[in-house]
Amino acid sequence: MISATEFDPAGPGVPRIIGVVSPYDMALDRELWRWMPSEVTLAFARTPFHPLVVDATMASAIGDDEEVRATARCLSAVAPEAALYACTSGSFVNGLEGARKISMAIRDEVDAPAVTTSEALLEALELLGIGKLSIATPYVPELTERLVDFLAEDGRAVTGCAGLGLDKLIWHVPYGKTADLVRSADSDDAEAVFVACTNLPTFDVIAPLERELGKPVLTANQVTAWAGLRRLGLPLPGDARLAEASRSVTA
Structure with a gap:
């Protein structure tokens, strides 16, 4: 007992x-x-x-x-x-x-x-005062373009963009590949980088990439x-x- x-x-x-x-x-x-x-x-x-x-x-x-x-x-x-x-x-x-x-x-x-x-992304951009950002996505080009349009509709400018072109198994992408994607998406005039897709693992790369790039790195999750x-x-x-x-x- x-x-x-x-x-x-x-x-x-x-x-x-x-x-x-x-x-x-x-x-x-x-x-x-x-x-x-x-x-x-x-x-x-x-x-x-x-x-x-x-x-x-x-x-x-x-x-x-x-x-x-x-x-x-x-x-x-x-x-x-x-x-x-x-x-x-x-x-x-x-x-x-x-x-x-x-x-x-x-x-x-x-x-x-x-x-x-x-x-939630738009709320985070508002909180941080971000008007220009780069986006890193795992998506096929059409979906990435829809994200650019969505941000433009809210008055946000996308100054850099990179995608993986994946249409399945996005959660299999390793951290190293995601980090390289973020680096390639970033641009000098971007005030932040957003990493799209709640099925893309990002938890442990956020803080290190922020230190490396010197700007906020926001991710979907x-x-x-x-x-x-x-x-x-x-x-x-x-x-x-x-x-x-x-x-x-x-x-």
């Missing part, structure tokens, strides 16, 4: 829950978890599977209003305080209006503040995690530029 002195009878307390609507091929749940403080729990729900490669057709499919709503509805059972749509391409492929439509649909279903990855924590009134952990800025705002 376990003695009552071996555990706290009050338990761990009620977790603060962030609901996450992710695409069916999301393979990096663990990366988002790495930014979460101990009191925060992530609850994931995935959109229905479509046998598609990663291109504009897939990006539109995973942002389908009916499917997003049905997926978000699953999260309502755990009453999240905030909700995320953790996909970059699915939220920028149809421009600002498309991104807002997704977050509004999720908000309606879970009755909590919601934000997409692409909207990083801005998504920050936007969720922001809606809970919590800062982003770590020593990256966005984390430092988030602490100053929530202090």
Whole structure:
């Protein structure tokens, strides 16, 4: 028999829950978890599977209003305080209006503040005062061009760009290849570099690349995690530029 002195009878307390609507091929749940403080729990729900490669057709499919709503509805059972749509391409492929439509649909279903990855990027750029940036993507050219258009619609100038041209298995890309991609995308007049795709591992390369390039390096999972924590009134952990800025705002 376990003695009552071996555990706290009050338990761990009620977790603060962030609901996450992710695409069916999301393979990096663990990366988002790495930014979460101990009191925060992530609850994931995935959109229905479509046998598609990663291109504009897939990006539109995973942002389908009916499917997003049905997926978000699953999260309502755990009453999240905030909700995320953790996909970059699915939220920028149809421009600002498309991104807002997704977050509004999720908000309606879970009755909590919601934000997409692409909207989170714009919020991070606003916080850091970034008007010109370079982008590094794993995408095929058409998707990368849609991201450029999305940023232009918000008044942001893309001054450098590089892509890997991948349409599958993006989570297999090693850190070294991603770091080289970021270096090739960067330009002298870029105030920051954004690394797209929530399925591209980036957690451990952000701070080293910021020191090397001397500017903020924002990534899809990083801005998504920050936007969720922001809606809970919590800062982003770590020593990256966005984390430092988030602490100053929530202090």
